[in-house]
Amino acid sequence: MELTAIIAQLVFFVVAVLTLAAAFLTVLVRNVFHAALALVGTFFGVAAIYLMLEAEFLAIVQVLIYIGAIAVLILFAVMLTRGMMQSQESGTNKQWAWAALAIAVLFLGLFILILQVPWVHSGTAVYTDTTPYLGTELLTTYLLPFEVVSVLLLAALIGAFIIARE
């Protein structure tokens, strides 16, 4: 099993570097369209990490929702709003110092939190096919939050229609 573990480590390293590179590109590139495409790359990297954690359902839904819907929405917005042919934006604006401060605080907070949480290994067997359990739990134990989220999304949908009509 030694060899498999080494290979898994290597693959994780490559995926992590690619994901971080895409994330940096997203914020550093000047062309908004390129930034949106780099964001797609980041989403793919995150999906790959989910796959390595054996969360297949999450990985596939990540691709379906974040790339198939959210990234496409962002691309649509870029296409419809910017001066199409030359969208050279500056990477920084007046608020960069405050933004940097907020991000630094957030990063430190998360970092300290991750170090403090005792990550225990449950030791029990893991389900190989998690999808049926996810579905059952969503429609029994977590039915109320699930329905509330649906109503929220429906409200957002109707709101979008009303705004678009005016």
Add this chain to the structure above:
Amino acid sequence: MDIFSFIFNPFVGLYNLIRDGLTQLLLAAGVPADTTRLIVFFIMGLLVVTVVLILAPVMMMYITLLERKVVARMQDRVGPNRVGPLGLLQPIADMIKFMVKEDIVPEGVDRPVHLLAPIIAVVPVVMSFAIIQFGVGMGAVDLNLGLLFLLAMGSVATISVFMAGFGSHNKFALIGGMRAAAQIISYEIPQILAVAVPVLLAGSISLSQVIQAQSGAFGLGWFFWYIPVGPIAFFVYLLAATAEINRVPFDLPEAESELVAGYHTEYSGMKFGLFYLAEFLNTFLISAIGASIFFGGWQGPFVQQIPALGILYFFGKTILLIIVQLWFRGALPRIRVDQLMNFGWKRLVPITLALILFTAAFLWFYRGVLLFLKGYGG
């Protein structure tokens, strides 16, 4: 392994033969057991990937020939018949032409985006081929989330359309790209909802289990026969999937009379060849999935006895569905943008939602009756 099971399912037999032989060879050479397992896993994986990667373009080439022949027959022409007997070598000549053409990158395009777009168009389609079950036990991988994976890969294709349309810096390409993207995300919804009907009936989202669930008597228990939901769901799936891959009558993104060639206007040579490849691979893919989830894939009479028949059944059903799409192409005019959006959102989406409700209610009722009878009898 006895000789009969080998003859009756030759490809799976060959696979097992190579795998076992390799394992024995490595073990005899003194390689430790776990390393052997790893090496065999990698080699067999490479082998399967190679076979699928060779099969896909060859199939695509002959679908182009099939399309030209079938449409020619519908229009009372002969079709390609000069290169080779019956024009059978025509696709190979076409491919050679694509490959030797000069690679032109037009001035003023967004270079990295322009060059990446055709690759991103092809990769998700080829990845989707991994889950297709070509015969009994003949799938590259048997994902338990197979159909969801397929839909996710289909949604990635939108990105390549955007890249091609926007990166070309050409107004025809841009309008084509916008149309294609709007169309793909609109018709994705009825497609997903229509696929949900066989998933509900089978009680699984894995493609192999959906096929397994359609065995019935003589392997004819196809979901298409579940009247009324089966046929309606199938037609909605076929229409939505045809729209999703931008084929006639939903080919507005590449309407040649208005938009030159739509989002791939600026592409030539092999880069155009890749878009072409993606389009025809998609045609094969949606036909194969339609055949698998509504017509039982490799299920058919006597498949239990002779598994090799499954390959014939699968390809027969798939090619029939491809011909239905070519028939659309030969017979139907292109629809307008407003008709397209109205049809998708006001007709297909409500129909599929009603179908899902009906199927779920029926299954709930049916299982309730079964449980009640069981409890009563026991």
